[in-house]
């Protein structure tokens with residue numbers, strides 16, 4: 001049973017990441033009745049991280065994944081591991097929370113980076129992790145905002161962002177398209193699917209019962225929860241929903257209360273053919289990951305085998321975007337005219353789960369249903385941390401989890417998701433604000 005979002009993904013599914021990993025044989029689907037303490041729905045960073053933490057705390061955990069581990073955004077993303085919630089998300093948290101809570105949220109994201117690096121070490125996950133990240137202003141009008149943000153992060157959080165003038169930009173990124181930048185020495189990039197499969201492998205080794213090709217189509221919440229799949233059911237004490245934008249894809253939404261708090265925004269990536277190392281290094285001498293500071297961002301980095309990976313957000317309308325590869329390629333060549341002769345070997349896409357205020361949406365429904373969603377393009381790092389915070393809350397210390405449950409989230413208008421004219425208009429509004 002494929003939902004609307006999955007059909008749209010089918011339009012463009014030739015992922016460099018899938019082509020550059022060897023997946024283990026699939027875990028068997030859930031069959032029959034299973035009793036466990038916690039059932040996690042979703043095999044991306046959030047679900048796997050939560051399952052890993054819970055298993056380490058001694059919980060008995062089962063994880064259901066509708067497809068394969070890393071099938072969703074965690075196996076498709078730009079690979080940019082970025083500390084923080086972006087200037088929009090940060091601003092929303094600061095406006096809504098007292099200073100000490102905003103600081104606690106920031107600290108959790110910094111810890112998310114350490115958690116990621118620790119897991120790479122502890123579980124020996126070979127995922128091409130590189131430190132260094134640039135945020136780039138694509139035009140003069142965007143410089144003041146970037147400068148203010150750098151000052152704020154340094155003064156308020158003591159975070160060592162470094163201001164980079166135009167004349168120095170070519171030390172990091174060799175493109176005339178940008179007029180200034182902010183260098184972050186701690187954020188960085190990695191091969192997202194290798195990292196996700198590494199987490200999956202670690203979870204299995206820690207005793208998590210992983211069931212792939214097992215979409216959950218209903219959570220019964222009468223007494224103790226029961227999670228149902230086509231061929232089985234899990235009776236448990238607690239459920240964690242970590243299914244991102246896909247929770248409504250296999251029947252009714254597993255938690256309709258939270259469905260309209262996120263909007264799936266399509267974003268797409270291309271990978272060039274491999275270059276000589278010297279040529280690749282001439283494009284991005286610092287081998288940093290980079291993105292511009294538009295609301296709908298362009299983002300890029302080099303892969304370990306010297307391809308340029310370039311991604312771009314797309315406005316949404318009722319039909320899949322036309323000429324997608326050509327459009328993203330045009331943005332890449334606009335950024336790096338030196339790449340005009342390179343073939344595009346791969347193109348793929350996915351959905352970013354965006355909240356109205358761009359801050360992450362974590363919470364509880366009743367006493368036995370936890371959820372984490374709405375990472376708004378910053379989930380590589382923070383989805384893992386969100387999983388850890390849920391595990392902490394379940395084991396009795398909800399203090400850090402509750403920092404995030406205090407953030408208010410509004411619902412996007414319209415029952416038919418982003419396909420409503422109001423939302424299409426909203427996306428065009430962001431695009432216009434970036435352009436004008």
Ligand SMILES: Cc1cc2nc3c(=O)[nH]c(=O)nc-3n(C[C@H](O)[C@H](O)[C@H](O)COP(=O)(O)OP(=O)(O)OC[C@H]3O[C@@H](n4cnc5c(N)ncnc54)[C@H](O)[C@@H]3O)c2cc1C
Pocket residue numbers: 041042043044045046047064065066067068069070071072073074075076077078079080081082214215216217242243244245246247248250254267268269299311349350351352353372373375376377378379380381382383
């Ligand atoms: C193209 C792209 C580029 C991105 N770039 C970046 C980036 O550079 N940096 C960054 O920080 N973030 C980026 N993101 C966002 C980031 O990837 C996500 O925020 C993060 O991966 C979310 O993790 P998750 O575990 O919440 O969701 P996912 O990784 O999407 O995992 C959810 C999983 O749940 C499963 N599932 C859903 N419903 C059910 C069900 N009913 N039963 C069983 N299983 C179910 C799905 O199959 C899926 O595998 C990008 C996203 C995309 C798509």
